[in-house]
Amino acid sequence: DAMVIQNPRYQVTQFGKPVTLSCSQTLNHNVMYWYQQKSSQAPKLLFHYYDKDFNNEADTPDNFQSRRPNTSFCFLDIRSPGLGDAAMYLCATSTGQGSYNEQFFGPGTRLTVL
Amino acid sequence: SQQGEEDPQALSIQEGENATMNCSYKTSINNLQWYRQNSGRGLVHLILIRSNEREKHSGRLRVTLDTSKKSSSLLITASRAADTASYFCATPPRGQNFVFGPGTRLSVLP
Numbered sequence: 122d123a124m125v126i127q128n129p130r131y132q133v134t135q136f137g138k139p140v141t142l143s144c145s146q147t148l149n150h151n152v153m154y155w156y157q158q159k160s161s162q163a164p165k166l167l168f169h170y171y172d173k174d175f176n177n178e179a180d181t182p183d184n185f186q187s188r189r190p191n192t193s194f195c196f197l198d199i200r201s202p203g204l205g206d207a208a209m210y211l212c213a214t215s216t217g218q219g220s221y222n223e224q225f226f227g228p229g230t231r232l233t234v235l
Numbered sequence: 236s237q238q239g240e241e242d243p244q245a246l247s248i249q250e251g252e253n254a255t256m257n258c259s260y261k262t263s264i265n266n267l268q269w270y271r272q273n274s275g276r277g278l279v280h281l282i283l284i285r286s287n288e289r290e291k292h293s294g295r296l297r298v299t300l301d302t303s304k305k306s307s308s309l310l311i312t313a314s315r316a317a318d319t320a321s322y323f324c325a326t327p328p329r330g331q332n333f334v335f336g337p338g339t340r341l342s343v344l345p
Binding site: 125127154161162163164165166169178209211213218219220221223224225226227228229231 | 264265266268270275276277278279280283323325327332333334335336337338340
């Protein structure tokens with residue numbers, strides 16, 4: 122089945138230790154998104170790629186970076202995780218940009234920062 | 236302040252009852268989407284309603300949209316324990332990316 126896969130499902134890191142979360146998709150969608158979701162809150166868009174074009178949300182901290190080496194894979198790098206970065210990180214894809222496109226979500230990676 | 240907000244924040248009902256949750260938004264939209272999130276999982280798309288539509292059905296789901304009031308409602312009929320989840324509306328302002336509201340946490344008790 123076509124899907125969005127996130128690895129690992131659970132990630133524990135230490136304060137200040139860089140961490141990378143990965144997302145892959147078999148849907149061949151052009152757009153990939155990264156969201157941060159804290160407990161009992163709405164998912165918050167961090168950035169998205171349309172093909173290789175990177176689009177950063179204005180309020181996304183510089184501590185968060187992303188790479189998309191090919192259509193299938195997208196990575197979220199947190200350079201120096203702080204306690205406030207503990208959250209669920211959701212990857213999503215869609216066929217195109219814009220509000221008419223349904224987004225397909227992966228199961229998420231729950232990040233714990235010690 | 237958020238573009239979209241769901242109401243109520245939490246809802247608890249018995250199996251077989253109907254569940255209604257509402258979404259209000261601030262700026263004009265081209266469409267509104269509802270998503271479900273089971274605990275600890277990703278979001279799943281439920282339904283999209285366009286700004287020129289007033290009502291849409293999908294199985295046990297009924298969504299309405301009132302653009303004059305900038306509000307939408309999601310009705311789940313004959314609820315089941317498996318409907319227990321958080322429900323989010325996505326209200327992307329025109330030309331912009333998704334903005335999710337804080338969600339309604341629905342508990343369906345057997």
